[in-house]
Amino acid sequence: MSELSPLTIETVKATIPVLREYGDTITAKMYDILFENYPETKSMFSSAPDEQPKVLAGAVSAYAMNIDNLDALSDAVGKMASTHVRTSVKPEHYPMVGESLLAAMTEVLGDAATPEILDSWGEAFFFLGDILIAKEKELYAQT
Ligand code: HEM
Structure with a gap:
């Protein structure tokens, strides 16, 4: 598996305090944008929509904190992947969520969302996305 660049790791770690403060706002905004641009994804989300931003923000923060120690996330990855398979998440959904x-980061953080931060988060998102997609492929093959 290819690795994240040191600059990406450093940049993602540097944004942890920002995520602590704005994570819920960013993820709530992310769902607004996702459902507006890709309304077909809306029905995939069933339970407690108010809780979803917190769950995703928590996952993203945990990921940022462990970005140089991804083994620490394997239980979390397994849980996310099995929920995703249960709700029929497919590889083609990842670019929709990533975009x-x-x-949402751009909208909430304004000028603080520098091109460097957005590039690093884009890279980090798809890196985690690829790990999830691979795990989900395994689980789909078993069902
Ligand atoms: C790197 C990307 C992603 C991360 C970090 C992530 C994270 C999570 C987490 C932590 C959960 C809760 C799992 C649990 O506790 O059972 C979850 C559930 C879910 N995710 Fe993702 N996810 C990602 C990508 C996606 C994509 C691309 C979709 C497709 C639109 C998606 C749709 C869902 C759905 C439908 C649920 C269940 C929500 C519900 O029960 O209402 N996720 N995700």
Whole structure:
């Protein structure tokens, strides 16, 4: 598996305090943008929509904190992948969520969302996305 660049790791870690403060706002905005641009994804989300931003923000923060120690996330990855398979998440959904996440960061953080931060988060999102997609492929093959 290819690795994240040291600059990406450093940049993602540097944004942890920002995520602590704005994570819920960014993820709430991300769902607004996702459902507006890709309404077909809306029905995939069933339970407690108010809780979803916190869950995703928590996952993203945990990821940022462990970005140089991804083994620590394997239980979390297994849980996310099995929920995703249960809700029929497919590889083609990842670019929709990634694009919506970066658009939400831009909207919420304004000028603080520098091109460097957005590039690093884009790279980090798809890196985690590829790990999830691979795990989900395994689980789909078993069902
Ligand atoms: C790197 C990207 C992603 C991360 C970090 C992530 C994270 C999570 C987490 C932590 C959960 C809760 C799992 C649990 O506790 O059971 C979850 C659930 C879910 N995710 Fe993702 N996810 C990602 C990508 C996606 C994509 C691309 C979609 C497709 C639109 C998606 C749709 C869902 C759905 C439908 C649920 C269940 C929500 C519900 O029960 O209402 N996720 N995700």
